[in-house]
Amino acid sequence: MKSQADLPTLAVSGLTTEFPVAGGIVRPVDDVSFEVRRGQIMGLVGESGSGKSMTAWSIMGMVDAPGRISAGSIVFQGGDLRTLDERALRALRGDRIAMIFQDPATSLNPVLRIDTQMIEAITAHRPVGRRAAREMAREALARVGIASPEERLLAYPHQFSGGMRQRVAIAIAMLNRPDLIICDEPTTALDVTIQSQILGQMQALCREAGTALVWITHDLSVVAGFADTVAVMYAGRIVENGTVERVLRHPRHPYTHGLIASAPSRNPRGQPLPQIPGMVPALSALPDGCTFRNRCARATEVCRRVPPLEMLDGRQLRCFHPVMEEGA
Numbered sequence: 166m167k168s169q170a171d172l173p174t175l176a177v178s179g180l181t182t183e184f185p186v187a188g189g190i191v192r193p194v195d196d197v198s199f200e201v202r203r204g205q206i207m208g209l210v211g212e213s214g215s216g217k218s219m220t221a222w223s224i225m226g227m228v229d230a231p232g233r234i235s236a237g238s239i240v241f242q243g244g245d246l247r248t249l250d251e252r253a254l255r256a257l258r259g260d261r262i263a264m265i266f267q268d269p270a271t272s273l274n275p276v277l278r279i280d281t282q283m284i285e286a287i288t289a290h291r292p293v294g295r296r297a298a299r300e301m302a303r304e305a306l307a308r309v310g311i312a313s314p315e316e317r318l319l320a321y322p323h324q325f326s327g328g329m330r331q332r333v334a335i336a337i338a339m340l341n342r343p344d345l346i347i348c349d350e351p352t353t354a355l356d357v358t359i360q361s362q363i364l365g366q367m368q369a370l371c372r373e374a375g376t377a378l379v380w381i382t383h384d385l386s387v388v389a390g391f392a393d394t395v396a397v398m399y400a401g402r403i404v405e406n407g408t409v410e411r412v413l414r415h416p417r418h419p420y421t422h423g424l425i426a427s428a429p430s431r432n433p434r435g436q437p438l439p440q441i442p443g444m445v446p447a448l449s450a451l452p453d454g455c456t457f458r459n460r461c462a463r464a465t466e467v468c469r470r471v472p473p474l475e476m477l478d479g480r481q482l483r484c485f486h487p488v489m490e491e492g493a
């Protein structure tokens with residue numbers, strides 16, 4: 166029998182989220198499965214529109230109607246989040262599960278001072294006095310590189326720059342040493358030095374506190390330097406998933422291969438990737454079968470069927486024609 170310690174912190178299986186659109190439905194998240202374990206960092210990568218954010222919102226139970234999760238399970242520490250009511254979910258969010266959004270305004274209350282928000286976030290979940298909570302808040306701001314944290318605690322969110330607000334949001338997410346943090350491109354607005362400082366902080370938190378981290382990004386260089394595993398997403402589906410070492414050194418999916426060859430960190434967002442012809446198609450205009458097939462030089466008739474996510478060469482892969490050349 167498996168003990169609690171052997172269980173992944175988060176096991177997502179067959180997750181599918183759909184939205185009604187004129188003439189049918191679209192699935193921004195389509196049969197997505199992955200696991201993240203204690204202390205592990207998973208990078209979730211893909212071009213803009215591939216469904217990374219929607220995967221995060223789905224896990225957090227924050228898909229707005231008329232969107233809905235139509236299939237799958239989201240097992241957090243052994244229990245399926247889909248079976249919890251809104252109240253139970255809310256209790257987990259902000260305590261054992263934290264999310265850092267692309268837009269820090271989503272996480273911060275504009276009418277409350279930073280100290281009020283941080284002290285509340287601490288005292289709501291543990292028996293700590295206000296004075297001790299304030300000291301923890303001050304330390305948390307200092308850890309994300311905010312100068313004069315004592316003074317900054319007295320400020321309101323609008324008195325910070327966008328990048329500073331993002332750092333405050335990250336500090337708040339880390340306050341209660343949660344079991345799971347999902348970050349949606351939180352550092353793209355920050356300069357490179359601050360970004361690597363924050364990445365280092367988050368990595369240390371994961372290792373020390375056993376926090377599992379899902380890091381959503383379009384930047385493969387961040388994943389390469391910082392994550393343990395990487396799941397590559399394309400048009401709602403995970404196409405390749407394994408250790409950073411295997412997937413980034415020896416990509417087997419033609420999409421991963423193209424993504425690495427075109428070094429997206431050097432390309433502006435939303436621009437076509439030089440190594441991959443075309444752009445991610447609109448969800449309402451996806452080809453049937455493998456959704457990458459009309460951009461893929463290796464596609465054949467068989468790709469009109471949906472490739473299953475199967476183990477190949479030590480990683481999960483969804484492709485009928487993997488790139489197998491060594492050193493590729």
Ligand SMILES: Nc1ncnc2c1ncn2[C@@H]1O[C@H](COP(=O)(O)OP(=O)(O)OP(=O)(O)O)[C@@H](O)[C@H]1O
Nearest residue numbers: 184191193211212213214215216217218219220448
């Ligand atoms: N309310 C909605 N109705 C229909 N489709 C939607 C809705 N919200 C999002 N989508 C679609 O879901 C897809 C996935 O979007 P998502 O924001 O998850 O992608 P992403 O990979 O996070 O991109 P980015 O890096 O730009 O944030 C997009 O094609 C988007 O148009």
